Amino acid sequence: MLVHLPGLNKETAKETPVYELFKAGKVFEKGLGTLVREAAVGVATPDEVDAFLKSPNLSLRGADDWLATLRAVPSDRLTLLLESVGRDNVVLELVAGSQRFASELPDAGEQLLTFLGKELGLTPAWRAYRLRDAPLNAPNAATLVASWLMAVEFVHDLREAPVTPELQPLAKLGPVAAECRKLVARLRDQNPDTYEQFEHEFQAQLEQERKSHGAQALGSIDTFRFEEAAMRKAAIASLQSSDWELADGIATDRTPEQCFWVKRSPALGRTWELLRRAAQLGKALAGSHHALKGCTSLDEAAERYAKRLAAIDRQHRELEQRAHALLASDLEDYDALLQVRSVVRQAYRDWANAVNRAFHDLCVAQGVLPDRSLRQRAIYEDIVHPMLLPGSKVAYLMVDTTSA
Numbered sequence: 001m002l003v004h005l006p007g008l009n010k011e012t013a014k015e016t017p018v019y020e021l022f023k024a025g026k027v028f029e030k031g032l033g034t035l036v037r038e039a040a041v042g043v044a045t046p047d048e049v050d051a052f053l054k055s056p057n058l059s060l061r062g063a064d065d066w067l068a069t070l071r072a073v074p075s076d077r078l079t080l081l082l083e084s085v086g087r088d089n090v091v092l093e094l095v096a097g098s099q100r101f102a103s104e105l106p107d108a109g110e111q112l113l114t115f116l117g118k119e120l121g122l123t124p125a126w127r128a129y130r131l132r133d134a135p136l137n138a139p140n141a142a143t144l145v146a147s148w149l150m151a152v153e154f155v156h157d158l159r160e161a162p163v164t165p166e167l168q169p170l171a172k173l174g175p176v177a178a179e180c181r182k183l184v185a186r187l188r189d190q191n192p193d194t195y196e197q198f199e200h201e202f203q204a205q206l207e208q209e210r211k212s213h214g215a216q217a218l219g220s221i222d223t224f225r226f227e228e229a230a231m232r233k234a235a236i237a238s239l240q241s242s243d244w245e246l247a248d249g250i251a252t253d254r255t256p257e258q259c260f261w262v263k264r265s266p267a268l269g270r271t272w273e274l275l276r277r278a279a280q281l282g283k284a285l286a287g288s289h290h291a292l293k294g295c296t297s298l299d300e301a302a303e304r305y306a307k308r309l310a311a312i313d314r315q316h317r318e319l320e321q322r323a324h325a326l327l328a329s330d331l332e333d334y335d336a337l338l339q340v341r342s343v344v345r346q347a348y349r350d351w352a353n354a355v356n357r358a359f360h361d362l363c364v365a366q367g368v369l370p371d372r373s374l375r376q377r378a379i380y381e382d383i384v385h386p387m388l389l390p391g392s393k394v395a396y397l398m399v400d401t402t403s404a
Contacts, residue, residue, distance in 0.1 A: 143198065218230060299371045
């Protein structure tokens with residue numbers, strides 16, 4: 001049973017006779033305007049929805065009647081074809097260069113724009129921005145759709161408002177924005193070459209965006225190549241100034257699994273791996289400078305090292321090994337990466353010196369020998385030697401588990 005409580009919320013429902021049902025069931029609390037926008041995807045354009053929501057005496061019944069009227073409007077041949085194929089397939093086929101709709105264009109361009117407006121929120125203003133007076137043939141339709149999807153993702157991932165006037169309305173696109181973002185992700189996965197081609201063409205038109213947003217304003221998804229370049233520059237600068245937290249936050253999102261451009265470029269993959277390892281080591285060093293503070297015995301110091309500090313030593317060794325394997329002059333940021341390695345090396349040396357000084361002071365205060373159970377000589381005398389007395393053959397192996 002569905003119970004509609006218009007005008008009520010979780011608090012005001014407590015004052016009504018239906019509160020018992022309210023508590024017993026599952027609550028879906030959603031404004032009528034939001035509900036209409038979601039229901040109108042594929043039926044009305046965002047502008048049509050805005051106009052309807054401004055009408056007086058707005059009600060759920062009125063919204064149902066309005067949507068039913070729109071659905072009852074007879075469709076032309078192309079619209080019927082588009083609806084039968086479905087939004088996702090229409091978009092992906094258009095962008096991939098399918099000829100299914102080519103014969104209908106540019107003559108039926110307005111019907112295609114109407115369909116895209118209802119399904120994606122694409123507007124005539126966007127057509128004017130991207131195509132100007134060019135006819136809406138199949139290649140231009142692909143350009144129009146691909147750039148729209150990229151722009152929607154870019155705007156909704158951005159942490160501040162876009163500066164390009166044509167991009168600003170996209171921030172208020174509504175529920176269709178989520179569908180656009182899913183589609184552009186599918187385009188990247190299924191047609192990476194096509195995506196890169198359209199991105200290269202569109203990026204040239206976004207000079208204002210490239211110049212106006214710092215790395216702190218860019219989101220976690222690098223829709224455009226210039227975003228990855230800006231974030232890489234910021235990560236390097238953060239590491240050079242020992243801002244490990246900021247660098248780690250940037251580098252975490254730039255893996256081949258999460259960043260299209262890193263996946264497409266082995267050189268970028270090498271660069272970001274080094275930046276990520278450097279940031280992680282720097283964070284570990286900064287958080288453990290006083291790891292031996294308060295130790296009262298060598299046994300306690302050894303336990304702390306085994307549980308926490310040995311992993312940091314291992315991180316340092318692995319970074320040096322990977323730097324030796326990956327760092328070469330063919331990388332775009334080669335000189336900057338050398339500086340990053342020097343900064344991290346110095347940070348590690350400072351950390352190691354601090355730990356060693358703390359251990360030295362403990363040895364001075366407590367003596368240089370730990371408990372008998374931690375001495376190699378004692379292990380032999382207490383465990384190995386008794387096994388040799390009967391004349392048994394014994395293999396005695398020492399394993400450094402901290403490097404496993």
